[in-house]
Amino acid sequence: MGMTGLFFLSSGLFLGWSLGANDASNVFGTAVASRMVKFKTAALLCSIFLMLGALVDGVGAAHTLGALGAVNAIGGAFVTSFAAAFTVFLMTKYGLPVSVSQAVVGAIIGWNWFTDSVTDLSSVVKIASTWVACPVLGAIFGALIFALFHKISKHIHLSLLQRDALTRLAMIVTGAFGSYALGANNMANVVGVFIPVVPFTEFSFLGMDISPVHQLFFVGSVAVAVGVYTYSYKVMMTVGKGLLPLSPFASWAVVLSQSVVLFIFASEGLEYFLASRNLPTIPLVPVSSTQAVVGAVIGIGIYKGAAKNIDWTVFLRIMCGWVITPVITALVCFVSLYVMKNLFDQPVHTPKTYIISHGVLKEFQEHGIQANSLQSLVGKSYETGKAIVADVKKHLDLSNKQELLILKYAEVVKxxxxxxxxxxxxxxxxxxxxxxxxxxxxxxxxxxxxxxxxxxxxxxxxxxxxxxxxxxxxxxxxxxxxxxxxxxxxxxxxxx
Amino acid sequence: MNLSKGFSMFYGSRALENKIDEFLDRISEAGLIYRKAIHVFLEHGVTEDFVTHAEQIGHIESRADELRREIETGLYEQNLIPDLRADVLSLVEDLDAILNAYDSSGYRFTIEQPVFPATLHPEMLAIVESVTNSVEQITIAARTFFRDFNSCRDYIHKVRFYESEADRISTKIKRAVYSSDLPLANKMHICSFVEMIDNLADMAEDITDKLAIYVIKRDN
Structure with missing residues (x-):
């Protein structure tokens, strides 16, 4: 598996590179565009903290598979990663900030489509809702944070240069946290699925055991760092300047509000903390740093009464980028899977078998699916998710959730x-x-x-x-x- | 970015702040000496005392030039206040131009030695007072811009007040000169000096206008 494993991993590294070139730009974009932090400094900090996030927090057992884990053959994972990376690369070329995780979900939809699997509609709804909810939340928090700190700054008597140095330091600290969170949350999406195929072995370094997963995440982080260094500048400029030229203070407010939005609305840790103290929890909504940053810039612009200065054509271009990213990825993935399967004769999907047994019917019944009318299907075997769902639908009306339940309980796993x-x-x-x-x-x-x-x-x-x-x-x-x-x-x- | 770089970032800005402070001190000092020099000139003409004052202004001007260059390179080398850097540079250059004007004005007195009738002396002293006051206020405003720009506006209107006061006195002197029996050449000579002095207040006012814009730009 050695060389083949490395070959398959290459598309994971391409995806890592895309993450660096695009998503990572969001974190330091406004800081670099406002010239408060040099690109080189931002790239270095971003790479280091991203790597730390991936290695310290990202290697948790519960995270290691990531969204791509749904793809059950390594050839398929190679293609889905490639499709996502390719689309993000295209978007980066045009300087559009997009989300790698949304591209990955788009690629999985393409894989589902090609392999006749059933797509979980909730993931589609999730993506679409972030296009609206996330910029709105970003805008609200951007404006609130800017207004609050602007008021505070009026009462703190600092010299121009001290203020400048403080803003710079705040930007660096906030950006470093943002990079850390990005590494912790996204590295699994980028390389997690390749864990079973990489030819790494565990070794000891300075008394620490370095597992293959750590090594893989390290290699992934290096790919992300290369992406940051080589290709992220354009997206940084779109985020930090293209939409609305921002003052250094406002630029920092953008970086902070993005982190705050992600922390409040996407942190399971915070949700657990509140619930365990009998406090009301804040509903977790799917948020993406890309969408939050763009929202925060707009929010601050509107608060400052500079809405007319916002380049709405750039905003529209960015929105179009968000919408077409999963669509293009799904298409690229579909075509690439076709090529991979038929031209290179590589398996892109491990066949699944679905059989409805009496036990399965009982499970259906327990989970609210009227199984009485399905007696005639007992013993029948199906090779794709679509086939069994289509057959069941002849007898019953099913929601997407019920379709997924049927697949879950009827899938044969010996x-x-x-x-x-x-x-x-x-x-x-x-x-x-x-x-x-x-x-x-x-x-x-x-x-x-x-x-x-x-x-x-x-x-x-x-x-x-x-x-x-x-x-x-x-x-x-x-x-x-x-x-x-x-x-x-x-x-x-x-x-x- | 390591810790030492983080410290140097604060240390660097502190050192630069000191230079800016010293630069503004020099302008303020030059104003006081200029005022004293004109007093001496009106009372005794171009005496050794007057020449010493003029030379003092010259030395201050050279030191301020050095400081200006250090501030300019410091701002770029340390990548400080990137959004306002061009504005700060222009502010420092404009303030330096006032110092140059003080300096050349002192030398012009030593070279041309204009003769002011004694009746005009109180007015001459009054215009110099207003002009140096307006320059003093612009240095305070500039200092506030660097130290605590929220209160910068408090000083801007004072510069405008002293500038219009200087304009008023300048017109009054010119009227008095042209309605006197002095020879025309003498009248023109005196008025050119009055205009030169009044111009200092105009320069201060021009800087004020720019400063007001910088404050608005920064306040967001």
């Missing part, structure tokens, strides 16, 4: 608990008791994920996911991560 493999499960994720629960199922075979889950719950109720509340989110994510790992270890193909 699992066999091999006691020799139990030690492969990381101690970090599994307690001794949990391993014992698995050992008690030694030799048993399961056809569906939920069958194993039910068997484990019978052994120990702690395997059961908790009702979906804010406080239970963390524990449920951990349980999901455990199941994912169990599947990776105990999946098997019966010999015919």
């Amino acid at each position: 699992l066999k608990i091999d006691p020799t493999k139990i030690n492969k499960l990381s101690d970090h994720l599994f307690s001794a008791e949990e391993k014992e629960n698995l050992a008690a199922l030694s030799g048993k075979e399961f056809n569906y994920r939920w069958e194993l889950e039910d068997a484990l719950i019978l052994k120990n109720p702690s395997w059961k996911k908790q009702p979906e509340t804010v406080l239970n989110k963390k524990i449920n994510n951990e349980i999901a991560e455990q199941y994912k790992m169990i599947e990776g270890v105990f999946k098997w193909e019966p010999q015919d």
Whole structure:
């Protein structure tokens, strides 16, 4: 897998480069455009903190797969990464700030389309809603933060040069935090999916064990840094100057409001903190730094009464960029998958099988799907998600959510608990008791994920996911991560 | 950006602030000496004392030139106040031009030695007072612009007041000169000196107008 792994990883690195060239520009864009921070300084800081974010906070078990994890064959992941990277590169060429994660979702939609999988409509709605909600939130917070600090600055008697130095320092600190958060949240999206194929091995450095995941994230961060250095200047200028020329103080307000919007509306940590203290939580909405930055610039412009100075044609161009990015990515992905599959004869999709059994019908019933009319489908096998959904729809009306439930419960995943493999499960994720629960199922075979889950719950109720509340989110994510790992270890193909 | 660079950023701006302060001190000092020099001139003509004062202004002017150059290079080298740098440079240049005008005015007195009738002396002293006051106010306004620009506007109107006062006295002197029995050449000579002195206040007012714009630009 060595060289092939590296080849497949190359498109992840291209995506990393795109992230650096585009998303990273948002963080320091206004600071560089206002000439308060030199491009070289911004690029260096951004690279260092992005790398730190990726290595310290990004390598968490729950994050490592990222959105691309849905793509189940490495050839497919290669193409989807490539499609996303290519589109972001195109947008960067025209100096348009876009979001790499939105491009990735666009690519996954292209992959779903090509492989006849069912697309989770909520991800499409999520993207579309960020186009509106995020600039609005960015604008509100931009104006509020600017107004607040502008008032405060009136009462703080600082000299022009002190003020200048303070603004610069504030920009650098805020930008560094922004870069850190970007690295922590996005690196998994960029390279996470390549974890199984990279030919890295664990080694020790200064007494620290450097895992392959760390190495991969490091390589990814280097790609991002290269993107920042080589290609981010144009986007920085669009963000910081093209829309509305900003004063250094306003530029800092933009950087800060972007971080605040992301912290308040996208931080699960904050949500958990509030909920655990019985405080009302702020609803998490899908936000993107790109959209928040553009919104903040507009918000400050409007607050200052300089709305007429905003270059609305640039704003419209940016909006068009947002809308066409996922669309183009989906198209590029579809075409590239076709080429990859038919010209290079590479598998881009691991075939899935869906079979409706009586047990599956019971699960449907439990999850609110009227399964009585589906008796005639018992025993039928389907090769694509679209096929089973189409067949079920002949008997029932289904919402997108129900379609996804049908796929979830009818997907055949052969699992066999091999006691020799139990030690492969990381101690970090599994307690001794949990391993014992698995050992008690030694030799048993399961056809569906939920069958194993039910068997484990019978052994120990702690395997059961908790009702979906804010406080239970963390524990449920951990349980999901455990199941994912169990599947990776105990999946098997019966010999015919 | 490492810590030492962070400190040097603050240290650099502190050092530059000191230079700007010294530069403004020099202008203010030149105004006081100029006022004294004209007193001496009106009372005793071009005496050793007067020449010393004129030379003092010359020295101040050279030191201010050095400071101006240091401020200009400091602003660019340390990449300070990028949005206002051009404005600050123009402000420093304009203030330096006032110093040059003080300097050349002193030398013109030593060379041309104009004769002012004693009846005009109180008016001459009054115009010099107003002119140097307007320059003094513009240095205060400039200092405030650097130190605490929110209160810069408080001084701008004072410059305008002294400038119009200087204009009023200048017109009064010119009327008195032309209605006197002095020979025409003498009348023209005196008036050219009055205009030269009054011009200092005009320069201060021009800087005020620009400064008012810089304050608006920065206040956002």
